[in-house]
Amino acid sequence: MLVEMSTQEVRWLLSARQHISLLHKRRTTMIVSRVRLVAALFSILTPLWIIIDIAAFPREVWLPLVVGRIAATIAFGMITLLAIKMRTMNDAYRVLAMLFAVPTAFFLFSYQHMAQFQLHGIQQAFSTGYAFLPFVMLAGLSIFPLTLLENIIFISPLLLMQFIAGILRLPVLDWPTFAASFWLMLLIAGVSVLAGISQLAFIIVLVREAIRDHMTGCFSRQSGEELLELQFAMSLRNHAPLTVAFLDLDHFKQINDRFGHEAGDAVLIGVASAIQEHLRQGDVFIRWGGEEFILVMPNTTPAQASVALQRVREEGLGLRPDGTPITASIGIAERIEDSLGDWRTLVDKADVRMYEAKQGGRDRIVGPGAQA
Secondary structure, three states: OHHHOOHHHHHHHHOOOOOOHHHHHHHHHHHHHHHHHHHHHHHHHHHHOHHHHHHHOOHHHHHHHHHHHHHHHHHHHHHHHHHHHOOOHHHHHHHHHHHHHHHHHHHHHHHHHHOOOOOOOHHHHHHHHHHHHHHHHHHHHHHOOOOHHHHHHHHHHHHHHHHHHHHHOHHHOOHHHHHHHHHHHHHHHHHHHHHHHHHHHHHHHHHHHHHEOOOOOOEOHHHHHHHHHHHHHHHHHHOOOEEEEEEEEOOHHHHHHHHOHHHHHHHHHHHHHHHHOOOOOOOEEEEEEOOEEEEEEEOOOHHHHHHHHHHHHHHOOOEOOOOOEOOEEEEEEEOOOOOOOOHHHHHHHHHHHHHHHHHOOOOOEEOOOOOO
């Protein structure tokens, strides 16, 4: 998997700081849905174990355990309900932290509680089972697509919990057994990290394949629509301008008809490359369909967008197979200046102006602040 990934994508496995918004969205959905599944499962299984506690232990042992299990069950149920409203990556972090905090607290409570009693036979066997909860939690971490840094952050409290549990029983602690258990926890933690990072790597590759147009390298229409929705929401929240340019190559059908589709594909690749060379960080270039492209320019006024697009036109979009310059008709629309309420109407407005550019003679820009 690593062989198929770029250097930037490999860095994404280490930290989420530079993850693109679509990757954040995919990870958020996966983490939250799995948290809900695990929390719901534990809210069912945790109270069922009460029957075993009552059957295996005397009343002074099982009564506090039952209270603790009821509290944990309520907490898992609340997490299941809270996760429904989780939408951002920070929400995913919070709900995942809550999911692991509940069994951590229950383990520390039960471990200290059971240490007060001298248990033998089957009672000791069942009490020993409580000591395996940290191992289960570490193994469970493997189902979440986390970066290396995120794994370290979530694993560290579990290892610390095991260390604290050993300190609580320091007077009677069997050091060889404790050391062996801690080493086993480290091994399980390592496997969980590899599993989580492998899931993340798979998601990164899938997102890359899904968001990019295979031929031109631009964002695909599906991913472009998600990015447009996100950029429009950010523009509204920050009261910032958002300009969209709709580009349609002039007389492109003639290229396919006269020179074939391979020549047409080569033209599209060349145009995409020429425009992408001029993109600023934060600009989004989308292949909308056929010979149509959309350029999303956050924090950009129509006048600024017009100047940038005029520069691209002057430097050229490449040559047609017959040696003549490739030209494009361009329509510009901006959220604030055009008083538009959603990203679809923003694109539609730019599309209408692109057709005005076609009707006005092609090879021109139409829109507020545009230069013909």
